[in-house]
Amino acid sequence: MNRYAAFLRGVNVGGINLTMAEVATALADAGFAQVRTILASGNVLLESNLPAAAVRAKAEAALRARFGYDAWVLVYDIDTVRAIVDGYPFEPEVDGYQSYVTFVTDTAVLDELAALAAQAGPDEKISRGDEVIYWQVPKGSTLDSTIGKTMGKQRYKPSTTTRNLRTLAKVLR
Structure with missing residues (x-):
């Protein structure tokens, strides 16, 4: 399993209000493992066997389907975030x-x-x-x-x- 940080754009600002518990549930329901949110600003740790681009596409689709907004998610493996x-x-x-x-x-x-x-x-x-x-x-x-x-x-x-x-x-x- 690969460990990723997923950063949701525009969550809990500009009228897109989601609880992180709801976000975590949506992503877990989409098949991601070890889903954990950090703060209330759209920071998620999760695990998947998929490459980062596929995690992004799957997470965006899951959030769009669950919450009905134009979700944008940027996904990086945890080592890349550390290097940044x-x-x-x-x-x-x-x-x-x-x-x-x-x-x-x-x-x-x-x-x-x-x-x-x-x-x-x-x-x-x-x-x-x-x-x-x-x-x-x-x-x-x-x-x-x-x-x-x-x-x-x-x-x-x-x-x-x-x-x-x-x-x-x-x-x-």
Whole structure:
């Protein structure tokens, strides 16, 4: 069995309200093993013999069928998540700042988001990683940041989701 982290995009924000218990049940009913949720923001640990792409497709289909919303799920094996967190290029804990990782499955979108580094303000840091964008912004400025303003666009929803570095640390425990 492969151990995966599945990150649901847009759960419990913007009108899509799901309890994590319901999400866990839906994914277990879809045939995933050892399903466990972390926090209330769409972080799921699960096991499957399927490759990550098949886990993503199966999880999205199960959530769409159960809850009737356009579910987007990004799936990574746990070692990949650990490598992404370990690769965070900025000081992770800076007073007054939030540290984020945006997971990106579409290379064209990754290129677009990485290009935003040239437009970032003096207090915002943006760096491209392997299938991720690392960024750091002052607390309270996330939605007004260069990345924050861009991520709300419809075109990014199927292929991106963002997590705070502290949330990812909890996923890896």
